[in-house]
Amino acid sequence: MTNSDFFAARDIHEACTRLSQSGKEAHILAGGTDLMVAINRRRLFPHKLIYIGQSGMDAIEVKDGHLVIGAAATHTAVIQSKAVKDHAGLLVDACCSIGSKAIRNIGTIGGNICNASPAADAATALLALGAEVKLVSAHGERAIALKDFFTGPGETVLQPDELLKEIILPLTKGDSRWGWLKVGQRKADVIGIATAAVSLRLEHGTCRDVRIALGAVAPTPLFAAKASAMLEGRTADESLISEVAQAAADETSPIDDARGSAWYRKQICGVLVKRILTAATK
């Protein structure tokens, strides 16, 4: 494909080269499930599209002691992957709650991250899984923690010549526990009013590697650092779980919108975290 306004990259190097030549004029296109909505609503008119859906960036594999998920892997591919099921069951649960089957079949995990919606389900789960993201450009690559990737609604640290290559997750070890809960206006095909993702490891009853993340309750998917630290190294009981859930709710800064009020979002966050922790620490 040589046409200048639609470029189908055959590999990541082609995508990076074309992106560095095009700069801000170009948008990266993967599944298009967010980009096309913006285009159809006349909110965006990209002069150029660089398509990465057939660039081989969709591999999911265990590599060098990590689970590595290519940014162009579809939600359906993530859900069906044995490696993801074995090492990141939380991500499977979150991806199952994204959109509809038709969305999951073509929408990608990298798109869910780069679109940077505060309500992004996969992104919220990945925060709780301690994900790193690898960003590449024609000039090199860098890896950063996903929690440092988002800077605001629809905004990230990605430079104009950079694209997301892959997501890197630690492998599960020991007695790993997790939970995902989403509250929406209906059960399926919705953007969350609030979501909660928790991952932890139980070591003789003690909580380790506790990570609590919340969606749709802050300008970005939120890693609840204080609440997570509060449970780290401790044995969960009813009163501690209540304190942690309250701390998580306190870390949120939700807004009123068509889906729910700020007050409701804050309340429900505490409830979701409490429910997950109660079930996960049994």
Added chain:
Amino acid sequence: MPVLELKVNGNDCQVLVEHTTSLLEVLREKLMILSPKMGCNTGDCGACSVILDGMLVHSCITPAMVASGKEVITLEGISASGELHPLQKAFQDNHATQCGFCTPGMIMAAKALLDENPKPTEPQIKKALSGNLCRCTGYKKIVESVMAASADNPASGS
């Protein structure tokens, strides 16, 4: 302007498109294939559902160029022989078509399900159709139709 080459319902097609043109626009406006409907145009209602290389997609938010070199099946393509597809027959027998606007998308979503799981349970059917909205709110007959069509399937699966 990019040239899009794809196969639609078994026919090879070549179409000139804008880079931001949706697959739905190509089907309806360039190829005059009118079963996929434009409802929301944002991937919420499912009226535009088609099968792209075996996968159910919302054609309104699928960039046409993404279908390059691929095969698209629309409702027209599942009864190409002139015989009604078992799902179409079941929708007819069970009066599952009310205003008809959502029907092509419903049938394509149901077909994608039955291709993957020939004997789905009722909850599995409801889940598979959750990306398709019916404005007449007649879901019961739609679900019954899919159950009826699956009953005729050779058993493989639960």
